[in-house]
Amino acid sequence: MKKYAFGVDIGGTSIKIGLMETNGDMVETWEIPTNREQSGSRILSDIAEALVNKMEENNIVYDDIEGVGFGVPGPVLSHGIVNGCANLGWGTVDIPAIMSRLTGIDKIRVANDANAAALGEMWKGGGQGNQNVVMVTLGTGVGGGVVLGGEIIPGTFGAAGEIGHMTYSAAETEQCGCGKRGCLEQYASATGIVRMAKRKLQRDERRTVLRGLPALSAKEVFDAAKENDMIALELTDDLGEALGIALSHVSCVIDPEVFVIGGGLSGAGNILLDSIKKHYEKHAFHASRNAVFELAKLGNQAGIYGAVYLLLN
Amino acid sequence: MKKYAFGVDIGGTSIKIGLMETNGDMVETWEIPTNREQSGSRILSDIAEALVNKMEENNIVYDDIEGVGFGVPGPVLSHGIVNGCANLGWGTVDIPAIMSRLTGIDKIRVANDANAAALGEMWKGGGQGNQNVVMVTLGTGVGGGVVLGGEIIPGTFGAAGEIGHMTYSAAETEQCGCGKRGCLEQYASATGIVRMAKRKLQRDERRTVLRGLPALSAKEVFDAAKENDMIALELTDDLGEALGIALSHVSCVIDPEVFVIGGGLSGAGNILLDSIKKHYEKHAFHASRNAVFELAKLGNQAGIYGAVYLLLN
Numbered sequence: 001m002k003k004y005a006f007g008v009d010i011g012g013t014s015i016k017i018g019l020m021e022t023n024g025d026m027v028e029t030w031e032i033p034t035n036r037e038q039s040g041s042r043i044l045s046d047i048a049e050a051l052v053n054k055m056e057e058n059n060i061v062y063d064d065i066e067g068v069g070f071g072v073p074g075p076v077l078s079h080g081i082v083n084g085c086a087n088l089g090w091g092t093v094d095i096p097a098i099m100s101r102l103t104g105i106d107k108i109r110v111a112n113d114a115n116a117a118a119l120g121e122m123w124k125g126g127g128q129g130n131q132n133v134v135m136v137t138l139g140t141g142v143g144g145g146v147v148l149g150g151e152i153i154p155g156t157f158g159a160a161g162e163i164g165h166m167t168y169s170a171a172e173t174e175q176c177g178c179g180k181r182g183c184l185e186q187y188a189s190a191t192g193i194v195r196m197a198k199r200k201l202q203r204d205e206r207r208t209v210l211r212g213l214p215a216l217s218a219k220e221v222f223d224a225a226k227e228n229d230m231i232a233l234e235l236t237d238d239l240g241e242a243l244g245i246a247l248s249h250v251s252c253v254i255d256p257e258v259f260v261i262g263g264g265l266s267g268a269g270n271i272l273l274d275s276i277k278k279h280y281e282k283h284a285f286h287a288s289r290n291a292v293f294e295l296a297k298l299g300n301q302a303g304i305y306g307a308v309y310l311l312l313n
Numbered sequence: 314m315k316k317y318a319f320g321v322d323i324g325g326t327s328i329k330i331g332l333m334e335t336n337g338d339m340v341e342t343w344e345i346p347t348n349r350e351q352s353g354s355r356i357l358s359d360i361a362e363a364l365v366n367k368m369e370e371n372n373i374v375y376d377d378i379e380g381v382g383f384g385v386p387g388p389v390l391s392h393g394i395v396n397g398c399a400n401l402g403w404g405t406v407d408i409p410a411i412m413s414r415l416t417g418i419d420k421i422r423v424a425n426d427a428n429a430a431a432l433g434e435m436w437k438g439g440g441q442g443n444q445n446v447v448m449v450t451l452g453t454g455v456g457g458g459v460v461l462g463g464e465i466i467p468g469t470f471g472a473a474g475e476i477g478h479m480t481y482s483a484a485e486t487e488q489c490g491c492g493k494r495g496c497l498e499q500y501a502s503a504t505g506i507v508r509m510a511k512r513k514l515q516r517d518e519r520r521t522v523l524r525g526l527p528a529l530s531a532k533e534v535f536d537a538a539k540e541n542d543m544i545a546l547e548l549t550d551d552l553g554e555a556l557g558i559a560l561s562h563v564s565c566v567i568d569p570e571v572f573v574i575g576g577g578l579s580g581a582g583n584i585l586l587d588s589i590k591k592h593y594e595k596h597a598f599h600a601s602r603n604a605v606f607e608l609a610k611l612g613n614q615a616g617i618y619g620a621v622y623l624l625l626n
Contacts, residue, residue, distance in 0.1 A: 060541025075600070113402075132469045146566065148466060156445045157569025159600035166565045167558055167596040176601060245480055252479040253459065253566040285482040286470035286491060287388070 002066040005311050006051055009071040009113060010034065012087035015047060018304035019054055022066050028054075029301060040089035048102035069307030070095055071116030074165055075158025080110035083158065091175070094261040109310035113303050114161055115152040117262070118145025121306030125284060126260035126294035133285070134256045135296065136163060136247070137252060138265035148313070153235025171247050187242040190211075190218040190265055197221055197235050206231055222268035236268075236275055244279025250296030251280075253286035262296025269295065315379040318624050319364055321427060322384040322616030323347065328360060331617035332367055335379050335625060337437055341367075342614060362416035380420025380618030383408055384429030388471025393423035396471065422623035425473055427512035428465040428617050430575070431458025433618030435531035439573035439607035447569045448609065449476060449560070451578035454490070455505075457499040461567060461575040463626070477502070481563060482553050503531040510534055510548050521543060534622055535581035549581075550588055557592025564593075564601035575609025583606065 001022050009016040015034055019027040032050050042305040051068065055061070062230040072095070074085030080096040111119065118127075118135035127133035131150045137143035142164030146153040153160045164185035172182030174195075182192050186192050194216050201211055208231035209224050210216060224232035247259055259275060277293050284291070298305055314335050322329040330349055332340045348355040365380065368374070374548050384477035385408070387398030393409040403567055412585050424432065431440075431448035440446035444463045450456035455477030459466040466473045477498035479489050485495030487508075499505050521544035523529060545584040547601050560572055574586060590606050596602070613616055 033453065033456045042492065085538070146590070148461070153567055155601075156570040157566040157568055157600040157603060159564065159598050162565045164598070165598040166562050180596065180598075202563060245483065246562075249479050249562045250566050251472065252475045253464055253473065255470055255472040255565050257469040257477070259339070283493065285472050285475045285478040285493075287470040287475070288468075290470060 001312070002227070003064045004060055004139050006054075006307045007071075007304035008047055008068060009116065009305035009307060010085075010088065011073060011113070011196065012036070015125055016058045016300065016304055017047070017050060017054075017309065018301065020304075021309045022308070026301070026304075027058075027305060034088065036089050038089075039091070043088060043090075044093075044095065044098050045102055048099060051105075052057075052305075057082055062087075062104060065105055067109065067311040068088040068103065069108040069116070069310040070108070071113035071303040071307045072110060073113050076112050076154060077158075080108060082110065095223070101136045107311060109307070111152055111306065111310055112154065112158065113144040114143075115145040115147075115154065115307035116310070117298075117302035118260070118306065119152055119181040119309050120187070120298055120302035120307075121262065121296055122147050122150070123300055123309045124305050126212070126262075127258045132254070133260060134161075134250055134254075135262060135302075136243070137263035137296075138189060138261065139263035140190055142189045143263070146256075153254075158296065163246060163250065166249060168242050168246060184242055184246045186261040188239050188246070191240050193218045193221055193235060193265075193310040196238060198232060200235060204231060208232065215308060217241075218265055219267070219312045221264075222271060225271055236271060240272065240275025240281045243276045244281075246277065247280050247287075248283035249282050250252050250289075251291060255288050256291060258292045258294055260294050260296050262299075262302065264284070266295050272285050315626070316377045317373055318379040318621045319381040320384075320617035320620035321360055322429065323356065323360075323386065323398075323401065323622060324426070325349070325386060328356070329613065330360070330363060331614065331621065333617075333621045334538050335621070338593070339614070339617075340371075342617060346506065347401065348494070349402050351403070353398075356401060357406075357408065357411050357484060358415055360462060361492075364416055366416075369475065370536075375417060378418055379540050380422065380624040381412060381416070381418055382429070382623040383421070383423040384426035384616040384620045385423060385587075386426050386589070389425050389467060390471070392527045393421060395423065406535060420459055420624060421449065422620070424465055424623055425471065425474075427456040428458040428460075429468065429619035430611075430615035431474070431573070432622050433611055433615035433619075434466055434573045434609055435460045435463070435573065436596070436622045437618050438610040438615060440571045440576075443570045445567070445570040446573060447476075447563055447567070447571070448473075448573045448615075449556070449575065450576035450609075451502060452576035453503055459567065459569075461569075466567075476559060476563065479559050482560060497555055497559045501552050501559070506534055506548060506552050509551060513544060513548060517544060523547065531565050531578055532580070535578075535584060538584055542563075548585070549584060553585065553588025554592040557590045557594075558596050560589065560593050561596035561598075561601075563595050568601050569604060571605045571607055572585060573607050573609050575615065577614075579608050
């Protein structure tokens with residue numbers, strides 16, 4: 001194994017890059033903007049330039065670079081070929097072929113970004129020491145990544161880990177961004193909890209600090225819950241129930257060892273984790289009740305770590 | 314690869330054994346009774362005797378036997394050690410060590426019986442030609458097995474594929490055999506559909522051939538549905554909805570290529586399959602909607618096929 005590797009996490013706004021030692025130590029991280037003009041055709045050459053410059057800056061020669069790992073916001077086929085990334089303007093893009101040509105580095109690995117983050121958290125984050133890890137990212141939506149036996153499960157159609165689109169309530173009338181109705185994401189994301197809070201405030205007459213706030217956010221719901229605001233506590237419990245039931249479904253399918261909870265909402269900490277666990281334990285099959293819940297530890301660097309980990313096996 | 318292998322599917326009443334060619338041709342199958350006396354301590358020696366006798370009967374020498382694969386009704390740890398089978402009276406049993414000593418055959422592989430059946434259906438049954446297969450067995454209960462990339466996913470605590478114990482209705486008042494309330498199995502098994510039929514007949518005044526039958530069974534519900542009995546059609550649709558939603562959850566986790574539906578209820582054929590598919594397509598994430606539904610093809614020999622397949626990789 002060579003001494004260094006690059007991890008690249010391509011997002012719709014910025015590209016996060018990490019120079020790591022292959023033993024797992026992060027040397028340096030930085031970001032460059034995502035140029036989405038001309039169907040994102042400059043993105044890979046911008047990255048190649050950034051990598052080559054960083055090598056020169058640090059006097060790192062090609063013989064010291066194990067390879068470059070990528071996390072991308074779209075489905076990845078075999079051999080690292082990306083099958084469309086709407087956020088980047090990409091159609092089918094053969095990252096390994098293009099990057100090898102642009103950088104002279106042969107070993108290129110590519111994974112979906114949610115899966116790369118799950119792999120990163122397994123390696124150096126909340127799932128460290130375990131091989132069967134499910135990562136759940138609670139942000140604007142609900143994302144997920146599945147790692148079994150230390151390897152990403154991509155799914156037949158690239159849709160493994162789409163935990164946010166499990167039907168949670170078949171009776172839902174509003175539509176999810178995916179076109180379905182009643183997806184977990186409509187209840188358990190940042191936008192989901194605000195949606196549920198507004199719905200509850202309309203139907204419930206009780207006093208709550210949430211009423212009359214200029215703009216309601218997930219953070220305000222959790223903060224109010226920590227102050228024992230009854231409406232906020234019920235909203236937190238409802239969110240924990242949605243996630244707890246959904247993750248009990250996950251256990252009935254693949255029975256993971258650890259669930260790592262990340263994304264912006266995970267900043268709420270134990271009040272969220274405890275609520276998820278309470279409902280999970282009620283609904284999980286008995287053998288799976290010992291699964292552990294951990295908060296994500298790598299923040300927005302999880303994808304970089306996972307991208308590098310792709311190169312190590 | 315040697316010419317022959319044995320597959321052994323151990324059940325609580327009988328043990329199904331197959332002598333196969335390792336190319337996948339079944340030579341012969343037979344059964345012996347399961348002796349559960351003395352904590353099942355005779356079971357493995359009974360099997361060893363049956364295998365050795367069959368080799369002598371067919372003039373097969375040890376050099377022609379690749380190995381013996383097992384499906385067992387309980388969780389299997391690494392190295393083929395069984396971690397308790399209540400049905401057999403077993404505690405922890407090291408099948409590879411014991412069987413190697415009893416038969417002189419070195420290569421012994423062991424899997425949970427539901428997982429072995431899934432593997433068998435992947436190899437030679439409804440999932441043939443695919444590597445990502447979920448098998449659902451609709452019998453007295455609802456069993457499941459998960460095969461990804463051609464390999465069984467056992468789960469951290471041996472509980473992967475426990476699809477029958479996904480919570481389907483958190484509002485259920487009656488208890489499942491597992492101790493929870495509202496498991497899929499309480500709606501989508503042979504006993505589940507009868508339970509739901511009785512519940513419906515009490516609350517619904519409409520005419521139906523199901524009313525007044527001496528003993529109601531799943532088969533009678535499906536037969537009546539095929540004759541357009543409205544109550545029976547609704548019961549079939551309810552069962553399809555429970556399974557369709559549950560399998561859409563499965564797709565959001567691992568996104569399989571094929572669902573193989575087996576067990577006694579699968580004898581209902583297309584009326585059942587069409588109902589499951591209709592609800593699945595409504596609730597599955599768009600990328601997973603192309604998953605295929607097939608009826609199981611190997612009947613009660615699926616476990617034998619899967620047990621042999623364990624030896625081939």
